[in-house]
Amino acid sequence: MRTAVLLLCALTLIACDANDDDQTSSSGTAASSNGGTDAGTNTGSGSSDDGLCSYEDNVISNPEGGFQGDECTEDSDCRYGTCVSSPLVTGDQFKFCTKQCNCGVNSECSADGRVDGLDSTCLRFGVSSYPDEPMTAFCQRECSSVSDCKSFSEKYTDCRVIVGVTKVCTVSP
Secondary structure, eight states, X not given: OHHHHHHHHHHHHHHHHHHTSOEEOTTSSEEOTTSOOBOOOSOOOSSOOSSXXXXXXXXXXXXXXBOTTOEESSGGGBTTSOEEOOTTTTTTSSXXXXXXXXXXXXXXXXXXXXXXXXXXXXEEOOTTTOTTSSSXXXXXXXXXXXXXXXXXXXXXXXXXXXXXXXEEEEOOO
């Protein structure tokens, strides 16, 4: 009896471990259940049905729209249909285009390549530490100096580290 119980427990653990291996997402690409990202292509449906990401896929809704960091007034101004205001990035003084970079299709900030010679980086915010941020993770334009930021908006007044180690376009606090 004891051997049967041990065998049953071992089989259960093996089955659980098999469920943690890579799975195929709804877009047909591999996605890891450990929170890995699926850069994918722009074939997202606008929802993530693979059970691995609770965020909607980043779908290009306006091919001519602004990239990460570009000033905007409404979602339709932006390539990915996301125009936000951030207390830490812009001091809520203006809105900018971005996309979520938690997980799912097209979630890597670098997926769009360099714009005006600059890359984007993912800013990640803990909900308890930064409850006023519009998203828990979003892309923003990297910079070396504030002059790098002026082509995205004249309203940027600083280039500094907000979270992580990479400088991004911001408004001085």
